[in-house]
Amino acid sequence: MTIRVLLVDDELLVRTGLRATLSSEPGIEVVGEAGDGAEAVSEARRLRPDVVLMDVRMPRVDGISATRLVVEGNDSDGQPPAVVVLTTFENDDYVYDALLAGARGFLLKRAPVEDLLAAVRMAAEGDALLFPAKLRDLVSARDGRAAEPSERPPLPPLSEREADVLRAMARGLSNAEIAAELYVGVETVKTHVGSLLAKLRVRDRTQAVIRAYESGFVAPGL
Structure with a gap:
């Protein structure tokens, strides 16, 4: 089965690089791109991708709100896409909030190609991309501000x-x-x-x- 992917990032250069990497891999098809969260939501509803690679820091509608709308706003006759959020920073509060909003997992933009491909496949298969050490870092970063x-x-x-x-x-x-x-x-x-x-x-x-x-x-x- 071909995995249909929607790319969401406000930087064209990032989207171009992701498209080149994913399109060269058998079994993965990039079906569309979006430059912000609002466009991501409309394109996800129109294209019905299996996986959405979602930047968390974007203008207009950020990746957190877009993730929530993509995950919860799907038509009732199908499963919502699996959202994998992309981030530049390891301890990014936006990522934590995106996970709470329904993202399947997260990935650093500088991650190796094999990690990106594995993330897309795992998300498409319904697995959570749970990287214990990184998630612990996110929680620890918030722990001092927690109740x-x-x-x-x-x-x-x-x-x-x-x-x-x-x-x-x-x-x-x-x-x-x-x-x-x-x-x-x-x-x-x-x-x-x-x-x-x-x-x-x-x-x-x-x-x-x-x-x-x-x-x-x-x-x-x-």
């Missing part, structure tokens, strides 16, 4: 196994890796992940891990 531990919203009650799975997710383990570590089947892990998403009222694994950090259930320094 006191007593004021942090607690997680709902979790079973012992759900808690184990959430900790493993925070370490970036895949379902197969979690299954091997906990000596259970992959389908069992999927069931626990689904239960966690429902209990935490989040859309995906990335948001679940952010909730775990924000509640203090997982410490960003560990």
